[in-house]
Amino acid sequence: MEQESKFGRRDFIRVAATAAAAGAAWAAAHPSSGTTVWQLDPAKCLQCGRCSTTCVLNPSAVKCVHSFEICGYCDLCGGYLQPGAKARDSGAENELCPVGALKRTFVEEPFYQYTIDEELCVGCGKCVKGCAVFGNGSLYLQVKHDVCVGCNECSIARNCPANAFQRVPVRNSYLLKTRENGGKGHK
Amino acid sequence: MASTQKRLIPAWLWAGVAVIALAAALALFTMDRRSPPGASFAFNVSDYARISPKDVLFRETQRIAVNVPHPRAMAAARDGSLFVGGENAVLALDAEGKEQARFAVEGTPECMAVSPDGKLLLAWRNHVEVWDARGTRLSVWPDLGERACLTSIAADDKHVFVADAGNRVVLRYDPDGKLLGRIGEADPARNIPGLNVPSPYLDVAFDAMGSLWVVNPGKHGLENYRPDGDLLSSWYRPGMDLAGFCGCCNPIHIAFLSDGSVVTAEKGLSRIKLYGPDTTLSGVVATPEGLQAPETQALAYDADPPVKEVAVDARGRVLVLHQPLCAIFVFEKTDDMAPK
Amino acid sequence: MKLKLLAAVFLLLGLWTVQAATEFRFPMPEFESGYKHPAMSIPPASKTSPWVDLGLLAGALALSAWSVLRLRSRRYVFLIALVSLAYFGFYRKGCVCAVGSMQNILSAFFDPGYAVPLIVSAFFLIPLLFALYFGRVFCAAVCPLGAIQEMFAIFPVQLSSAVEAVLGLFAYAYLGLSVLAVYMGAGFLICRYDPFVGFFRQGASFNMFLAGGVLLLAGVFIARPYCRFLCPYGVLLRWASRFSKWHATITPAECIQCRLCETSCPYGAIVVPTPEDRPVDQRTGARRMGRLFLAAPFIIVIAAGAGYLSHEPLARLHPTVWLAERVAGEEQGRYEEKTIDGDAFRAGKRAATELYAEAHALKERFKYASACFGAFMGLVLCGKLIRLSIVRSNKDYVVDRGACLSCARCFAYCPVEKSHAAK
Numbered sequence: 001m002e003q004e005s006k007f008g009r010r011d012f013i014r015v016a017a018t019a020a021a022a023g024a025a026w027a028a029a030h031p032s033s034g035t036t037v038w039q040l041d042p043a044k045c046l047q048c049g050r051c052s053t054t055c056v057l058n059p060s061a062v063k064c065v066h067s068f069e070i071c072g073y074c075d076l077c078g079g080y081l082q083p084g085a086k087a088r089d090s091g092a093e094n095e096l097c098p099v100g101a102l103k104r105t106f107v108e109e110p111f112y113q114y115t116i117d118e119e120l121c122v123g124c125g126k127c128v129k130g131c132a133v134f135g136n137g138s139l140y141l142q143v144k145h146d147v148c149v150g151c152n153e154c155s156i157a158r159n160c161p162a163n164a165f166q167r168v169p170v171r172n173s174y175l176l177k178t179r180e181n182g183g184k185g186h187k
Numbered sequence: 188m189a190s191t192q193k194r195l196i197p198a199w200l201w202a203g204v205a206v207i208a209l210a211a212a213l214a215l216f217t218m219d220r221r222s223p224p225g226a227s228f229a230f231n232v233s234d235y236a237r238i239s240p241k242d243v244l245f246r247e248t249q250r251i252a253v254n255v256p257h258p259r260a261m262a263a264a265r266d267g268s269l270f271v272g273g274e275n276a277v278l279a280l281d282a283e284g285k286e287q288a289r290f291a292v293e294g295t296p297e298c299m300a301v302s303p304d305g306k307l308l309l310a311w312r313n314h315v316e317v318w319d320a321r322g323t324r325l326s327v328w329p330d331l332g333e334r335a336c337l338t339s340i341a342a343d344d345k346h347v348f349v350a351d352a353g354n355r356v357v358l359r360y361d362p363d364g365k366l367l368g369r370i371g372e373a374d375p376a377r378n379i380p381g382l383n384v385p386s387p388y389l390d391v392a393f394d395a396m397g398s399l400w401v402v403n404p405g406k407h408g409l410e411n412y413r414p415d416g417d418l419l420s421s422w423y424r425p426g427m428d429l430a431g432f433c434g435c436c437n438p439i440h441i442a443f444l445s446d447g448s449v450v451t452a453e454k455g456l457s458r459i460k461l462y463g464p465d466t467t468l469s470g471v472v473a474t475p476e477g478l479q480a481p482e483t484q485a486l487a488y489d490a491d492p493p494v495k496e497v498a499v500d501a502r503g504r505v506l507v508l509h510q511p512l513c514a515i516f517v518f519e520k521t522d523d524m525a526p527k
Numbered sequence: 528m529k530l531k532l533l534a535a536v537f538l539l540l541g542l543w544t545v546q547a548a549t550e551f552r553f554p555m556p557e558f559e560s561g562y563k564h565p566a567m568s569i570p571p572a573s574k575t576s577p578w579v580d581l582g583l584l585a586g587a588l589a590l591s592a593w594s595v596l597r598l599r600s601r602r603y604v605f606l607i608a609l610v611s612l613a614y615f616g617f618y619r620k621g622c623v624c625a626v627g628s629m630q631n632i633l634s635a636f637f638d639p640g641y642a643v644p645l646i647v648s649a650f651f652l653i654p655l656l657f658a659l660y661f662g663r664v665f666c667a668a669v670c671p672l673g674a675i676q677e678m679f680a681i682f683p684v685q686l687s688s689a690v691e692a693v694l695g696l697f698a699y700a701y702l703g704l705s706v707l708a709v710y711m712g713a714g715f716l717i718c719r720y721d722p723f724v725g726f727f728r729q730g731a732s733f734n735m736f737l738a739g740g741v742l743l744l745a746g747v748f749i750a751r752p753y754c755r756f757l758c759p760y761g762v763l764l765r766w767a768s769r770f771s772k773w774h775a776t777i778t779p780a781e782c783i784q785c786r787l788c789e790t791s792c793p794y795g796a797i798v799v800p801t802p803e804d805r806p807v808d809q810r811t812g813a814r815r816m817g818r819l820f821l822a823a824p825f826i827i828v829i830a831a832g833a834g835y836l837s838h839e840p841l842a843r844l845h846p847t848v849w850l851a852e853r854v855a856g857e858e859q860g861r862y863e864e865k866t867i868d869g870d871a872f873r874a875g876k877r878a879a880t881e882l883y884a885e886a887h888a889l890k891e892r893f894k895y896a897s898a899c900f901g902a903f904m905g906l907v908l909c910g911k912l913i914r915l916s917i918v919r920s921n922k923d924y925v926v927d928r929g930a931c932l933s934c935a936r937c938f939a940y941c942p943v944e945k946s947h948a949a950k
Binding site for chain 3 (some may be wrong): 010021025058118144
């Protein structure tokens with residue numbers, strides 16, 4: 001008796017399950033929401049250094065970026081030089097960056113341009129703090145999307161003491177400190 | 188699934204292997220701790236923030252609460268009264284800090300000064316307004332354009348000097364707002380190095396003799412100008428040590444005592460110091476700790492300096508406008524001060 | 528609701544913009560040399576089109592089903608698994624994956640503001656639908672986590688069905704915990720403790736690599752330990768597969784009861800025929816069932832109680848609860864050194880009491896949620912027991928549709944297969 005009715009019952013359950021699963025997936029989906037990626041909000045960042053240690057990648061997908069429009073082009077750069085640096089030259093003992101990723105070039109008296117070697121940068125945020133404390137905050141951390149693998153649960157986000165990580169639309173995937181686009185996305 | 192075959196390794200052993208593998212994986216995951224970043228990755232200036240108590244010449248004698256959000260501008264009049272500008276309001280206080288009057292303004296004035304005849308000069312980002320002490324706007328000076336960023340203002344009988352950090356210049360006006368000249372622009376012929384202003388901090392002040400001093404923050408020092416723009420003298424003191432001005436651009440605010448010494452406020456290491464007329468360091472007015480700035484600002488959400496203005500009042504007290512606490516810290520020289 | 532939240536998000540973004548714009552209006556120096564600053568280095572995310580992922584997923588599933596049900600070819604299944612491992616594993620670095628997508632779907636249910644892209648929904652749904660119609664063909668060859676383990680299953684041994692059943696409960700517990708974590712907002716456990724994703728993206732902590740390595744090595748003998756004993760999505764697929772319309776069969780035609788396939792399945796998914804010489808005692812079975820049904824409420828209540836009692840440690844899964852305990856501990860001097868988290872909290876503007884209150888409220892919710900988790904485990908246990916006590920009389924060697932991973936190993940053991948193929 002049960003054998004006879006079995007197929008019918010199974011079919012019913014199958015159809016019901018199909019409908020339920022499809023309905024659930026459809027209800028959960030946000031048709032308007034495109035792909036999102038992880039990004040950190042420099043306004044919340046505390047430069048604790050965890051970006052360099054808790055990313056699943058090594059070196060981290062978080063790197064320092066430089067908003068040239070905010071930079072003061074200082075000779076005595078708080079992000080470039082050790083706080084107590086005796087000389088203002090590029091001697092390694094005077095450099096703040098522990099991996100030597102921050103480079104400087106002379107522009108004109110008295111201005112210097114600072115750039116980041118992303119191959120070397122580990123995203124520790126040491127220069128970011130130096131720049132924030134003494135300078136204009138033109139150096140700050142961002143998730144570099146050419147490196148980031150886009151984990152479903154970002155390991156840094158989970159460990160960030162400032163809750164500075166958030167998901168942003170893939171089209172505006174950087175939270176930049178710029179005057180022109182004011183964080184609306186990249187150029 | 189009873190297998191009749193005799194196996195080399197009994198099934199229970201495999202079960203054990205499975206259990207051990209699962210337990211090991213679980214244990215490895217739960218014990219997964221990342222070591223914190225090493226010391227070489229930490230930014231630390233606490234050594235420089237530490238100040239020996241014997242260097243501190245002043246102590247805080249009063250803290251005046253300022254009942255206005257985001258106070259940003261402060262001026263001390265010759266009669267001892269104080270004015271504080273904050274969000275949408277300007278307050279008039281007496282010398283003890285009691286509120287005498289308040290009037291509404293639009294926005295937050297960046298800086299202010301009291302002219303010898305008692306008028307209030309309020310500077311917004313790109314224009315100056317003249318008000319009387321009762322809150323009537325007397326005149327609005329012309330807009331200085333998008334690039335302007337007014338950060339300090341000083342007035343004597345004949346002139347009003349307005350520091351424009353955005354254009355890296357100090358503008359000289361007559362009291363009616365007529366532009367008379369530009370001070371501080373680089374001029375090798377006159378031996379003027381030019382103002383190097385990396386961030387929106389450029390301060391002007393008169394010394395006890397009424398002579399104009401302009402901070403050259405990028406050069407970490409002060410420059411003394413004649414009203415016509417000739418550079419009289421200058422002194423620069425870059426350095427993280429106590430005698431120097433730290434960071435990329437300091438000091439951010441100055442004020443002169445009647446004996447010719449100058450009070451300087453720094454950002455980065457939030458400290459207020461006193462330099463004698465001979466430009467040597469006399470001592471410290473306020474330590475980072477005394478200003479309630481986190482020692483290194485190591486974990487500050489924003490590195491915006493808490494000190495928005497320093498002034499010296501008619502009684503020679505040093506007034507410090509502390510924005511986050513909405514207060515004026517009053518510092519007075521300790522009596523038992525030993526000459527350094 | 529969704530619209531409102533979306534609007535709020537945009538508003539917040541807008542506010543951020545305003546703040547950023549007012550904060551950095553200070554003009555750059557004027558350079559006499561005509562210096563122009565270089566462009567910022569902000570490379571866009573080079574995302575593979577979701578349609579490629581979707582197409583490959585559907586294609587691989589269809590091929591897998593075709594290989595299992597029609598071609599009956601282990602070689603093809605293995606090849607598809609290799610391709611899936613290469614693409615979904617090493618090329619896509621393990622993300623997007625169906626196993627993890629479950630958490631996104633759950634998040635959207637618990638928090639209407641949570642945005643799940645269509646692709647993630649599709650990754651969750653499509654393998655389930657395939658399981659409803661063709662069995663666990665996703666596990667067979669499409670899931671990169673399964674595929675990497677399949678590559679290592681070189682000398683598979685069989686576990687006793689009791690061990691299989693007990694260890695199988697772990698998967699249910701993992702599923703329950705994952706749902707609990709998502710419900711409480713404690714994060715995505717499945718992604719966090721994914722043992723193989725570290726290999727895929729060639730980056731993980733040492734412990735994570737080690738855990739993955741241990742499972743892979745154990746998997747040389749105990750095939751696919753993650754799939755069988757841990758995978759939470761596998762539980763859903765197991766449920767779906769039980770009702771599959773078509774499913775892989777050991778024999779293409781009739782079972783001749785040669786017993787050759789008996790040892791072929793490393794996953795314990797072959798159901799042995801009821802011995803004919805031992806007639807089934809229907810009454811014993813019915814009595815056992817009756818007792819079980821009577822006991823079920825008690826089992827569930829006891830399990831719920833156990834869950835309730837374990838709410839304290841479970842609550843520590845939540846970062847806020849963890850932080851509150853840490854901050855309180857540091858306050859009381861229970862820890863020797865302070866953590867960045869504690870320092871950051873103290874540097875922030877929130878009062879500790881506020882944090883404690885929030886943690887307390889969360890713990891209260893955890894009591895309820897943990898009890899639900901316990902009840903779920905009790906239900907699972909009852910279900911298992913009931914399934915075990917159902918006396919089925921089957922004459923042939925058949926597959927357990929829930930447990931079968933459609934790996935196609937057993938096909939080659941069936942002598943009928945050869946004669947059938949010869950025809």
